[in-house]
Amino acid sequence: MDTALQSRAEHRAQPRHFEWQYLDLLRQIWTTGHERADRTGVGTRSLFGATMRFDLSDNAIPLLTTKRVYWKAAAREMLWFLTGDTNIRALVAQGVHIWTDWPLDSYRKATGEAIDRDAFEARIIADAEFAARWGDLGPVYGKQWVNWPVYEPAGEGLFRKRPQGINQIAELVESLRNNPGSRRHIFEGWNVAELDQMALPPCHKTYQFFVADGKLTGLLYQRSCDLALGVPFNIFSAALIIRMLAQQCDLQPGELIWNGGDVHLYLNHRDLVETQLAREPNGAPKLEIANRPASIFEYAIDDFLVRDYAPQPHISAPVAV
Numbered sequence: 553m554d555t556a557l558q559s560r561a562e563h564r565a566q567p568r569h570f571e572w573q574y575l576d577l578l579r580q581i582w583t584t585g586h587e588r589a590d591r592t593g594v595g596t597r598s599l600f601g602a603t604m605r606f607d608l609s610d611n612a613i614p615l616l617t618t619k620r621v622y623w624k625a626a627a628r629e630m631l632w633f634l635t636g637d638t639n640i641r642a643l644v645a646q647g648v649h650i651w652t653d654w655p656l657d658s659y660r661k662a663t664g665e666a667i668d669r670d671a672f673e674a675r676i677i678a679d680a681e682f683a684a685r686w687g688d689l690g691p692v693y694g695k696q697w698v699n700w701p702v703y704e705p706a707g708e709g710l711f712r713k714r715p716q717g718i719n720q721i722a723e724l725v726e727s728l729r730n731n732p733g734s735r736r737h738i739f740e741g742w743n744v745a746e747l748d749q750m751a752l753p754p755c756h757k758t759y760q761f762f763v764a765d766g767k768l769t770g771l772l773y774q775r776s777c778d779l780a781l782g783v784p785f786n787i788f789s790a791a792l793i794i795r796m797l798a799q800q801c802d803l804q805p806g807e808l809i810w811n812g813g814d815v816h817l818y819l820n821h822r823d824l825v826e827t828q829l830a831r832e833p834n835g836a837p838k839l840e841i842a843n844r845p846a847s848i849f850e851y852a853i854d855d856f857l858v859r860d861y862a863p864q865p866h867i868s869a870p871v872a873v
């Protein structure tokens with residue numbers, strides 16, 4: 553940078569709070585989004601193609617401050633993905649309810665039983681057989697990330713499934729360590745052949761990474777984005793996996809770049825949108841990772857500490873199933 557530019561940059565006012573990107577998108581979609589019917593029957597306002605960038609240096613973490621985000625639920629979900637598990641039982645046992653509505657909906661439709669969510673979750677925890685039958689989401693994120701199925705030729709035009717699939721996360725750690733300049737640092741959830749077995753096809757489907765100057769930057773492409781409920785979790789989780797990968801690969805955190813495809817607000821989120829847009833961001837939350845486990849698969853929830861997070865009150869909103 554020439555010196556004139558540099559000194560101008562140094563004298564620039566404080567950068568805008570990271571959260572304005574989110575609030576601006578919320579306002580833009582609510583006021584100008586394309587209104588349409590959607591799969592859930594709720595209806596949305598929608599915009600196609602959006603980007604947000606978050607600086608992760610100095611432990612900064614993109615956790616919204618204009619409403620409380622239950623980041624531990626998102627962190628537990630991320631750890632659950634990394635185990636390869638796709639059954640909600642382990643989540644429900646930890647008090648994480650964000651995936652319960654989909655198996656519950658299938659169960660109600662299949663049996664006609666008008667069971668409520670708490671009773672369904674209690675049965676999932678109490679009865680392992682019931683959980684195996686009704687709690688599985690199919691080969692969603694965790695399965696594809698750490699055990700992407702591989703079929704090998706078995707002669708005479710037949711194929712056999714390899715006992716162990718591809719662990720994309722383990723391979724990514726190796727490639728970041730051994731070939732940082734690669735343009736192939738990707739993990740992918742969109743297994744075309746298995747989409748029809750999934751409770752929901754992946755939304756946060758593609759993650760790509762970039763190493764420069766000892767820093768790890770990650771880009772998430774999310775095809776479908778519930779801006780009010782899903783995205784606050786998704787940006788936290790994406791930042792979290794960048795931080796875990798950086799730690800495992802002796803890199804510093806760089807940036808998170810979030811790219812949304814169909815970014816939408818459900819029509820029944822009006823109260824949330826109006827309440828949240830009347831608030832202003834405050835403070836700079838930090839994430840500390842208190843331990844360095846031997847591998848990316850060995851983090852525990854207590855390894856993650858969020859500091860300087862004093863958000864405004866939670867705003868509840870219904871989830872479209």
Ligand SMILES: Nc1nc(=O)c2c([nH]1)NC[C@@H]1CN(c3ccc(C(=O)N[C@@H](CCC(=O)O)C(=O)O)cc3)CN21
Binds near residue numbers: 622650785
């Ligand atoms: N319509 C829709 N939006 C989503 O965000 C979403 C889906 N469906 N289906 C699959 C997963 C599940 N995810 C969810 C589901 C629910 C919440 C939710 O209700 N969040 C509330 C309360 C969280 C809590 O109680 O821990 C929130 O205020 O963040 C968030 C993400 C993200 N995904």
Ligand SMILES: O=c1ccn([C@H]2C[C@H](O)[C@@H](COP(=O)(O)O)O2)c(=O)[nH]1
Binds near residue numbers: 753755778779782786
């Ligand atoms: O991590 C997630 C998972 C899901 N969503 C949202 C995006 C949509 O509102 C629904 C998925 O519906 P599709 O019809 O499959 O697009 O869930 C999210 O924002 N984040």
